[in-house]
Each structure stands twice: as structure tokens, then as C-alpha cells.
Amino acid sequence: xxKIKSNKTNTRKDVIIxxxxxxxxxxxxxxTSMRDLAEHVGVEAASLYNHxxxxxxxxxxxxxxxxxxxxxxxxxxxxxxxxxxxxxESILRFHISQMVNHYEEVYVMDxxxxxxxxxxxxxxxxxxxxxxxxIAAIIEEGIRKGEIKDIDAPTAVLIMLHAVxxxxxxxxxxxxxxxxMLEDNMVMxxxxxxxx
Amino acid sequence: xxKIKSNKTNTRKDVIIxxxxxxxxxxxxxxTSMRDLAEHVGVEAASLYNHxxxxxxxxxxxxxxxxxxxxxxxxxxxxxxxxxxxxxESILRFHISQMVNHYEEVYVMDxxxxxxxxxxxxxxxxxxxxxxxxIAAIIEEGIRKGEIKDIDAPTAVLIMLHAVxxxxxxxxxxxxxxxxMLEDNMVMxxxxxxxx
DNA sequence: ACATAATGCTAACAGTCATTTGCTCAATTT
DNA sequence: AAATTGAGCAAATGACTGTTAGCATTATGT
Numbered sequence: 001x002x003k004i005k006s007n008k009t010n011t012r013k014d015v016i017i018x019x020x021x022x023x024x025x026x027x028x029x030x031x032t033s034m035r036d037l038a039e040h041v042g043v044e045a046a047s048l049y050n051h052x053x054x055x056x057x058x059x060x061x062x063x064x065x066x067x068x069x070x071x072x073x074x075x076x077x078x079x080x081x082x083x084x085x086x087x088x089e090s091i092l093r094f095h096i097s098q099m100v101n102h103y104e105e106v107y108v109m110d111x112x113x114x115x116x117x118x119x120x121x122x123x124x125x126x127x128x129x130x131x132x133x134x135i136a137a138i139i140e141e142g143i144r145k146g147e148i149k150d151i152d153a154p155t156a157v158l159i160m161l162h163a164v165x166x167x168x169x170x171x172x173x174x175x176x177x178x179x180x181m182l183e184d185n186m187v188m189x190x191x192x193x194x195x196x
Numbered sequence: 197x198x199k200i201k202s203n204k205t206n207t208r209k210d211v212i213i214x215x216x217x218x219x220x221x222x223x224x225x226x227x228t229s230m231r232d233l234a235e236h237v238g239v240e241a242a243s244l245y246n247h248x249x250x251x252x253x254x255x256x257x258x259x260x261x262x263x264x265x266x267x268x269x270x271x272x273x274x275x276x277x278x279x280x281x282x283x284x285e286s287i288l289r290f291h292i293s294q295m296v297n298h299y300e301e302v303y304v305m306d307x308x309x310x311x312x313x314x315x316x317x318x319x320x321x322x323x324x325x326x327x328x329x330x331i332a333a334i335i336e337e338g339i340r341k342g343e344i345k346d347i348d349a350p351t352a353v354l355i356m357l358h359a360v361x362x363x364x365x366x367x368x369x370x371x372x373x374x375x376x377m378l379e380d381n382m383v384m385x386x387x388x389x390x391x392x
Numbered sequence: 393a394c395a396t397a398a399t400g401c402t403a404a405c406a407g408t409c410a411t412t413t414g415c416t417c418a419a420t421t422t
Numbered sequence: 423a424a425a426t427t428g429a430g431c432a433a434a435t436g437a438c439t440g441t442t443a444g445c446a447t448t449a450t451g452t
Contacts, residue, residue, distance in 0.1 A: 012428095012429085027310075028224060028226055028310070028311070030223075030224055030226035030227040031226040031311065033408075033409065033410080034409080034410060034411085035408085035409085035410095043429090043430075043431095044430075044431060044432080045410080045411090046411080046412080046413095046430085046431070046432080046433090047429065047430050047431070049410095049411070049412080050428075050429055050430075051429085054410080054411080055410065055411090111307070114223070114224070115224070115227065149384065149385070151381050151384060151385060152373055152377070152378075152381045155373070155378060155381040155382060155385075156381070156385060158359070158362050158363075159359040159362075159382060159385055159386065161362065162358045162359050162360075162361065162362025163354070163355040163358050163359045164358075165358065165362075166354050166355075166357065166358025166361075167354075177348055177351070181348070182348075182351060185347050185348045185351040185352070186351060186355060188345065188347060189345070189347060189351075189352060189355055189386075190355065190385075208398095208399085229438075229439065229440080230439080230440060230441080231438085231439085231440095239399090239400075239401095240400075240401060240402080241440085241441090242400085242401070242402080242403090242441080242442080242443095243399070243400050243401070245440095245441070245442080246398075246399055246400075247399085250440080250441080251440065251441090393452100394451100394452085395450100395451090395452085396449100396450085396451085396452100397448105397449085397450075397451095398447100398448080398449075398450090399446100399447080399448075399449090400445105400446080400447065400448085401444105401445080401446070401447085402443105402444095402445085402446100403442105403443090403444090403445105404441105404442085404443085404444105405440100405441080405442075405443095406439100406440100406441095407438100407439075407440090408437105408438080408439065408440105409436100409437080409438070409439080410435100410436105410437095410438105411434105411435080411436100412433105412434085412435075413432105413433085413434080413435095414431105414432095414433095414434105415430105415431080415432090415433105416429105416430080416431075416432105417428105417429090417430080417431095418427100418428085418429085418430095419426100419427085419428075419429095420425100420426080420427075420428090421424100421425080421426070421427085422423100422424080422425075422426085
């Protein structure tokens with residue numbers, strides 16, 4: 001009778017989802033079984049269903065909660081009056097800090113969203129498309145204003161986003177160099193590459 | 197009794213592996229079943245085993261055949277007498293062309309290698325580590341020779357590799373802009389970002 | 393035309409999968 | 423003290439997993 005410990009801020013459901021995020025990252029959504037998850041939570045598989053509706057629901061919560069963070073950030077950014085190149089830098093820094101502070105969830109959203117099923121799958125697909133387009137719009141604005149090289153904006157977006165999402169291999173690097181220095185290196189390379 | 201068609205260059209095994217690469221990319225290794233694969237090949241699941249030893253073997257072949265391409269390229273490159281920044285550009289262009297011409301295999305190696313099992317898993321891990329280190333060495337040489345900005349080389353490697361491996365979202369982009377133009381845009385952004 | 397090898401099929405295997413059911417026990421509320 | 427709720431468990435469900443065995447069919451080489 002091992003009870004899931006729940007402190008004030010984290011409900012039992014939160015504990016399950018957080019452990020799931022870890023496993024989904026390590027082994028992938030499909031390769032992670034509910035028995036697996038249950039064992040890491042310290043409980044029998046059946047007991048998980050007192051707290052969550054299904055395995056799919058766990059993935060949904062991870063993906064959409066994380067996606068919202070990025071959407072909120074870019075919405076706020078669009079309303080600001082920074083320069084375009086400055087906005088790009090802010091996006092980069094936000095991505096890196098999210099990756100450093102919410103590694104598992106961001107990683108899972110990024111690599112496992114394909115396993116969502118259909119109302120959610122389409123929703124996520126269109127959110128991703130929209131997010132990329134909004135960044136592209138910022139870059140195109142920067143090109144028009146002469147702040148940014150005359151490059152293909154969607155290509156620039158892809159480089160930015162994928163460069164950042166590779167922090168998987170970091171966590172070691174982050175220990176080697178600090179996380180702020182990592183941020184500065186990335187910003188230097190990418191922002192300088194974009195600047196005119 | 198549907199036979200797998202095999203022309204002169206492609207054995208039946210090749211056909212199976214190529215269809216598998218497609219499915220592994222679309223749904224992931226774990227989420228792809230042998231019955232799934234069989235259906236796409238046009239055959240019953242059991243019949244696959246006349247040509248392959250196991251599901252795991254398919255992944256191994258995809259991963260190591262693809263990894264070899266990259267290893268061979270960088271070995272050849274190291275022996276050449278190009279400038280460092282030129283070597284970096286060559287690596288970038290090679291990655292992009294591999295991604296464009298052998299999309300499924302490269303993608304699968306990149307995202308699904310974690311599902312290899314142990315003699316192969318360790319082998320792949322060390323190949324990946326070594327590959328990154330060899331690129332880092334090239335960049336460090338460039339820094340020493342004053343061709344490249346004084347940045348953290350491993351960070352630069354990560355940016356390069358991950359930026360390129362995100363061509364998943366391309367295939368559309370590649371149709372929009374051409375594949376050479378894509379290459380040039382990437383090279384411009386990344387190489388200029390690295391240059392001193 | 394005939395032997396042999398290649399390739400296919402059906403049926404079955406022993407596991408594992410996510411999930412449901414029906415139950416118990418402890419904590420909390422009334 | 424009694425009732426209600428939260429949270430766990432064991433057992434079972436039916437569907438699906440990779441893989442093997444045994445047999446049938448087709449293609450190939452002589």
C-alpha cells in the first residue's frame with residue numbers, strides 16, 4: 001500500500017505526469033508502458049487510473065501545458081516595441097531557459113507530439129505551424145527594416161528552433177560551461193549569423 | 197501470394213528495410229509493428245522473417261549503414277587541406293544533401309538510435325560522441341587559426357548538427373525554395389555566424 | 393522436365409499492452 | 423461513532439506484440 005506522496009503544490013496527478021515526462025523522454029511514449037510508469041511512481045499500474053484518465057491524457061497534458069508557455073511568450077513579445085533582432089534574441093533565450101528549467105516536458109512535447117491522437121494531434125500541428133509563422137513574420141519584419149540579412153525566413157526559423165531543441169546532448173555541456181554562457185554562445189552564433 | 201518485387205539493385209531485404217525506414221520515421225520504431233510493416237510490403241508478417249533476422253536487425257542496418265556515410269565523409273575531409281571554415285561548410289552541405297537524398301534513413305538514425313540494444317547501442321553512442329568531437333576539433337583548429345569566432349566549440353557543433361537534422365519540416369520548404377537555395381541559406385546563416 | 397532453393401502462407405506461441413472491475417483499507421468529514 | 427471519500431490492490435479482459443514451425447507454392451538452374 002504505497003501511497004503517492006503529494007505535497008501542497010503537487011497533486012498526485014502532477015507527480016505521475018512528471019515521472020511520465022521523464023520516462024517518455026528516456027524511452028519514448030510508445031516504448032513506455034503503464035507498468036513501467038507505475039513502478040517508477042511506486043504503485044501498481046491499475047492505481048494510476050485513480051488519477052489519470054488514460055496514457056494518452058498524460059501526453060496531452062505535457063504537450064499542451066508546455067506549448068502554452070511558448071505561445072504566451074511570443075504573444076507578449078509581439079506586443080512589445082523591441083527591435084526585430086531583439087525579439088529574435090528574446091525567443092532564443094526563452095527557448096534555452098525553458099529547455100534548461102523544464103527539460104523533460106519540452107523535450108517530450110518536441111519529439112513525441114506525433115503520438116497524440118486526433119482532436120489533439122490536429123490542434124498541436126496547427127499550433128506548431130502558427131508558432132513558426134509568427135517567428136517568421138518577426139524575421140521578415142527585420143529583413144524589411146534592414147536589421148536582418150536577406151534570407152529565407154522559414155529557413156532561419158528552422159535553424160533557430162532546431163538548434164535550440166538539441167539541448168538534449170547538453171546537460172553535460174551545461175555542467176561544463178554554465179547555462180548563461182551556453183545561452184550567450186548560442187545567441188552569438190545565431191544572432192550574428194542573422195544580422196546584416 | 198504477393199511476392200516482394202526485387203529489381204537488380206534492390207534485394208528483397210532492401211525493399212523491406214526501405215519500407216521500414218519510412219514507417220520508423222512516421223510512427224517511430226516502437227510504434228511500428230511487424231504486421232504494419234508487412235502490410236506495407238504487401239506480405240504477411242511471418243514472411244518477413246525469410247529475409248531479416250528480427251525487427252531489431254532492421255534498425256541496426258539503417259543506423260549503421262547511415263552512420264558509416266557520415267564517418268567516411270569526415271575521415272576524407274580531415275585528410276584534405278581545406279581551411280577550417282571550409283571544412284565546416286563541407287560538413288554542413290554534406291548533412292543537407294544526405295538529408296535531402298536519404299531522408300528516411302538519416303531521420304531514423306537520428307531519432308531512433310536509442311532503441312538499439314546493447315552491443316549496438318554502445319557502439320552507436322561512441323560513434324556519435326566521436327563524430328561530434330571530430331567536428332569540434334575542426335572548429336577549435338579554426339579558432340586557433342583565427343578563422344572562427346572564439347566560441348565554445350561543442351556548442352557550435354550542437355547548433356550545426358541540430359539545425360540541419362530538423363529538415364523534417366522541410367520537404368515542404370524544399371518544394372517552396374529549391375534544395376540548393378536551402379543549402380545556401382543555411383550555410384550563410386551558420387557559417388557567417390561562426391566566422392570571425 | 394525436374395530438382396532445389398526462395399519465398400510465401402496459416403496457425404500458433406508466449407508475452408505484453410492499456411484498461412476495467414470489484415474489492416479493501418485508511419483518512420477525512422459529519 | 424458513522425458515513426463518505428480517496429487511493430490502493432489483485433485479477434481479469436481482449437487486443438496486440440515479435441517470432442517460430444510446418445507446409446505450400448513459385449522461380450531458378452540444369
